[in-house]
Amino acid sequence: MSVTPTDPAVRALVDAVNAGDRTAFLDLLTPGATLSDDGTERDLQQWIDREIFHANGRMDVLSETDGGRSLTADFRNDTWGAMRTSWRFTVDDGGKIRRITTGQA
Template identity: 35%
Template sequence: MTDDGALRDFGAFSAEIGNEYFTSIEKVSPDGHTVTGQFHSETWGNFRTFFRFVPDESGKFRQLDIGQA
């Protein structure tokens, strides 16, 4: 996975997640793989972000990219 373009270990990233969530969804890509909206983090406050899920050949997600939008 990547977080603002930096490679991250998904297991470590998952363990660090606190009470973080989208406060509003602005856009979902037609394929449903990218979500953009306002996000809240107890550490970083409120900001606009995207989550992009990249599927493999079988349709399972192999990559997650998160970043400020």
């Protein structure tokens, strides 16, 4: 059974991923938002295109901590298949995501 993140920005981001809605995803980010994948800094826009939007990425959230800003999810895409992943989000005072940290769980 999928868990719905309690943090509104994170919940909207997961919804955008699962809807394949790149525009909605980007609207949730601060200017200059950053991303780290398995400890390596990545170009956020290139990464989301390669791993999510051009590869039919989907997230099934299994659990959350930190008020919904840390997730464990089954993530799958057409490139890598399915894997258990962890996601941490830094959300600013205005409710925009400024940092995404992801990797295998």
